[in-house]
Every structure is written in structure tokens, then in C-alpha cells.
Amino acid sequence: MKNKKCTILISALTAFAGAVGFAVLQFRLYELLGIYGGTQFLSDLRQFAMVITSGLFTSAMVTLLISISEYRNERVDTLENMYLAAMDLQREFSKIKYFLPDEPKELIQNVLGELDNNDWDSKYNENLATSVLNFEDQQKADDAYEKYHMELRHDAQRAFRDYVWEHADEREKTAMTEPFQKKDYLDRTCAEKIEKYDKQLKETMKSFLRFQEVRTSAITAAYGRMDFIFANKSIRLNVYEKLYRKLFDTVNLIKKRNSHFELFFSGRGGNRANQCEFVWELQDKLLSEDEDHYYRQFDFDITTEMVQVLVYANGKVNKGEFPELKDYMLCTKPGYFQKMQKEWEEKNSANN
Numbered sequence: 001m002k003n004k005k006c007t008i009l010i011s012a013l014t015a016f017a018g019a020v021g022f023a024v025l026q027f028r029l030y031e032l033l034g035i036y037g038g039t040q041f042l043s044d045l046r047q048f049a050m051v052i053t054s055g056l057f058t059s060a061m062v063t064l065l066i067s068i069s070e071y072r073n074e075r076v077d078t079l080e081n082m083y084l085a086a087m088d089l090q091r092e093f094s095k096i097k098y099f100l101p102d103e104p105k106e107l108i109q110n111v112l113g114e115l116d117n118n119d120w121d122s123k124y125n126e127n128l129a130t131s132v133l134n135f136e137d138q139q140k141a142d143d144a145y146e147k148y149h150m151e152l153r154h155d156a157q158r159a160f161r162d163y164v165w166e167h168a169d170e171r172e173k174t175a176m177t178e179p180f181q182k183k184d185y186l187d188r189t190c191a192e193k194i195e196k197y198d199k200q201l202k203e204t205m206k207s208f209l210r211f212q213e214v215r216t217s218a219i220t221a222a223y224g225r226m227d228f229i230f231a232n233k234s235i236r237l238n239v240y241e242k243l244y245r246k247l248f249d250t251v252n253l254i255k256k257r258n259s260h261f262e263l264f265f266s267g268r269g270g271n272r273a274n275q276c277e278f279v280w281e282l283q284d285k286l287l288s289e290d291e292d293h294y295y296r297q298f299d300f301d302i303t304t305e306m307v308q309v310l311v312y313a314n315g316k317v318n319k320g321e322f323p324e325l326k327d328y329m330l331c332t333k334p335g336y337f338q339k340m341q342k343e344w345e346e347k348n349s350a351n352n
Contacts, residue, residue: 009229011060018057021049078225079313082239083306085219089247090302092214098287099204099279100294101197102334103163108197110156113273115194120271121150161186164193201272204279205261211254219244235312243305250285250298257282292336293329300328 101108128149135141165173165186176182223244226236257278263269288297303323310318 015057015060018053018060021053076313079309082222083309085222086243086247086306089219090299093299095207097203097207098283099200105280107160107163109273109276111160113271114153114156116271118152121152125149161190164189205275208254209258209261211251212258214251216248216251219247254282292333294331295325296328296330300325
């Protein structure tokens with residue numbers, strides 16, 4: 001595209017120079033400067049120069065018109081290539097599986113961390129118990145185990161059970177008249193939730209790990225080919241800040257965090273609480289929320305800028321393609337449907 005731009009500029013300057021030269025000779029504008037050519041030689045030289053400048057002007061104009069046509073086509077192709085390269089990357093983001101538990105994030109993070117720590121501490125205690133069996137003095141064995149064993153914690157699990165019970169369906173709670181019923185309900189429900197969240201967390205990490213195979217070379221090359229005659233600086237800056245750099249930086253951030261996920265799956269680093277921290281850091285870059293919904297904000301922003309690239313290429317033709325945030329709703333928040341049902345019941349009661 002830079003070659004076409006240079007050709008247009010050179011052709012335009014050449015045509016301008018030819019036109020000015022021809023006009024000066026044709027209309028004898030040089031006489032305004034006191035230059036006169038009264039001899040036959042100078043007259044012939046003037047005629048020769050007029051032929052040269054008119055030919056220069058004509059050939060430069062033909063080249064200019066052809067180059068403008070080719071430039072317009074190449075300009076559209078360059079912007080469309082930028083659009084297609086961005087679309088390939090955006091498609092990868094649309095495949096991400098998000099981890100959004102029904103309970104507060106901090107509560108879930110604490111529970112998963114506590115369970116992992118207890119699991120590791122239990123294995124440590126088992127090894128310690130096996131080691132002290134070699135002691136001849138049972139009292140020393142008991143003292144050593146008491147001194148060095150790890151206490152298992154259940155504070156986060158109790159807080160989790162309390163939260164689940166507090167937000168359980170009131171009709172179910174009323175039906176549980178015996179303490180063992182409440183215990184059985186919480187044991188079953190909390191276990192199911194923990195199993196579900198464990199699976200979701202791992203699926204989310206795996207969906208981020210897919211980005212290790214994602215390359216940004218295509219969009220870098222597409223951006224590098226952008227070089228326009230008009231509004232070049234403003235278009236390139238807008239595309240760079242709102243599309244290219246946003247995609248490039250986010251892909252690299254995910255790859256950077258993937259090192260933690262790889263260590264986790266290899267069993268060489270971090271518990272699930274640590275992984276929650278990294279996952280939610282990435283999700284904060286990709287999602288937005290209001291009172292009732294989560295939205296794929298990153299996808300929405302990227303699509304908006306991709307359409308803007310098409311507007312640069314085709315003018316008003318693509319202006320009706322700008323997306324709306326509501327089309328990028330990911331899911332509703334817990335309690336949304338109950339809230340809608342309550343509002344519907346209150347509305348019906350008011351009407352009656």
C-alpha cells in the first residue's frame with residue numbers, strides 16, 4: 001500500500017509541475033518577470049518545452065488516475081484484512097468458558113483453598129504418623145505428632161454452609177424439621193456445588209490454555225500494511241489503541257497467566273484458591289456486569305471497533321452493523337428469575 005501511496009504523490013506532483021510549466025509557456029507568464037524571447041530559436045525552444053510539459057502532464061494524469069483506482073481497491077483490501085485478522089482472534093475469545101459461581105467469589109475461593117490445604121495437610125499428617133511409629137517410646141511418638149502435625153481448618157466450609165442455608169428455598173427449609181435433615185441437605189448440596197465449581201474452574205483454565213496456540217502475527221502484519229493518504233495518523237492511532245493493541249495485550253496477558261495453570265495441572269504449583277485469583281483477574285478484563293447480568297464486554301468492544309474498520313473501508317454502508325451490549329449478555333446473576341417472578345406477582349396483585 002505504501003508503493004501506491006508514493007506513486008499517487010509522485011504522479012500528482014509531476015502532473016502539477018507539468019500543468020504549471022505548460023501554463024507559463026502557453027500564456028507567456030514569464031514575460032511578467034521581464035523575460036522575452038524574440039528570436040526564432042527561443043520561439044522553437046518554447047514550442048518544444050510546451051510539448052514536453054503537456055506530455056508530462058498528460059502521462060502523469062493517466063498514471064495518477066490509474067493509481068487512485070488501484071489505491072482505493074488496495075485501501076479497502078488492507079482494512080478488510082485488518083478486520084479478518086481481528087475476527088480470527090475474537091473467535092478465540094468467544095470460546096472461553098467463564099467461572100461465575102452463584103455464591104460470592106471470595107467465599108468460594110476460601111472454600112476451595114481450605115479444602116486443598118486440608119488435603120495436603122492430611123497427607124502430611126499421615127506421613128508423620130507413619131514416621132513416629134518407628135519411635136520406641138510411645139510417649140515421645142505422641143508428643144512428636146502433637147507438636148508437628150497440621151491442624152485441619154473448617155472455617156471457610158462452615159461459612160459456605162451457612163451461606164447456602166441462608167439462601168436456600170424457604171419452602172425446603174420449612175420442610176426440614178429435624179437437625180439431621182438440615183445436615184444431610186447441606187452435606188449433599190455443598191458437595192454438589194464444590195464438585196460443580198471444581199469442574200467449572202478447570203474448564204475455564206483449560207479454555208485459557210488454548211491461547212498458547214494463538215498467534216498475533218497476522219494482525220500485526222495487517223496493521224503494518226496500513227498507510228493512507230488522508231487521515232492516516234488518526235485512523236492508524238484509533239485502530240492501534242482500540243483494536244490492535246487491545247487484542248495483542250490481552251492475548252499476551254492470558255499467555256502470561258497460563259504458566260500458573262500449566263503448573264497447577266502438572267501438580268507442581270498452586271492450589272485452587274490461587275487459580276481462582278488468576279482466573280478472575282482475566283475475567284475482569286473480559287466481562288462487565290450490572291445488577292442482573294454478566295456481559296462479554298471485551299467481545300462487544302472488539303466487535304464495535306471491527307465494524308469501525310469496515311466503516312473506514314466502505315463509508316456509511318456498514319454503519320448499521322454496530323452491535324448492542326444486550327446482544328453480548330453471557331448469563332443472568334443468581335436470583336434474577338426469582339426477582340422477575342416477584343415483580344410479576346406484585347404487578348398482578350396491583351392490577352387486581
